[in-house]
Amino acid sequence: MRYRNIISSSFIAATLVALPISADENKTSEKYQVLSAQLITDAKLALTQGKEDDAQLMFERALVANPANVEALIGLGNTYEAKGQTGRGLRYYRQALELDPNDKTALQAQSLAFLKQNLYDRAELNRDKLARLCAAGCDALNAVEIALEAYRAEEADKDTQKIADAGEVSSN
Numbered sequence: 001m002r003y004r005n006i007i008s009s010s011f012i013a014a015t016l017v018a019l020p021i022s023a024d025e026n027k028t029s030e031k032y033q034v035l036s037a038q039l040i041t042d043a044k045l046a047l048t049q050g051k052e053d054d055a056q057l058m059f060e061r062a063l064v065a066n067p068a069n070v071e072a073l074i075g076l077g078n079t080y081e082a083k084g085q086t087g088r089g090l091r092y093y094r095q096a097l098e099l100d101p102n103d104k105t106a107l108q109a110q111s112l113a114f115l116k117q118n119l120y121d122r123a124e125l126n127r128d129k130l131a132r133l134c135a136a137g138c139d140a141l142n143a144v145e146i147a148l149e150a151y152r153a154e155e156a157d158k159d160t161q162k163i164a165d166a167g168e169v170s171s172n
Helices: 002-018 025-048 052-065 070-082 086-099 104-116 120-133 139-171
Strands: none
Touching: 025 052, 025 070, 052 070, 070 086, 070 104, 086 104, 104 120, 104 139, 120 139
């Protein structure tokens, strides 16, 4: 499967290189950006339909067309998370944030992935950064705050259960 992805990515790269280059370099750049955006749209649809492998391939192709596409990196992170590979998804969120440290969607996605990995402190740091970026509030900040609260409640429930279990053991 991975071999097919490499072949497909190589093919798309060769296709992009073979495209006629106009005299105006900006038009060529725009063509790649448009292609990248269309691939992202298609990849998001595939991901919502549960076609993670197709989505992954399209997000990778979008990156070939436009290597600085933060949205494609976030999409790859989401795809790997959908495949159950949260650690790998985190790598793509980090890459997206290296390109745009203030991207709210990347900060949100990374925060939620941190919580899946029990990295509460890191998720909280992202919430703090989102709070500075979204002084009047924003959807990304709200989603992260809700997730942090749910995480804290779940951890409190675990602690309560441990105490209850310990009490049952000592009374027997």
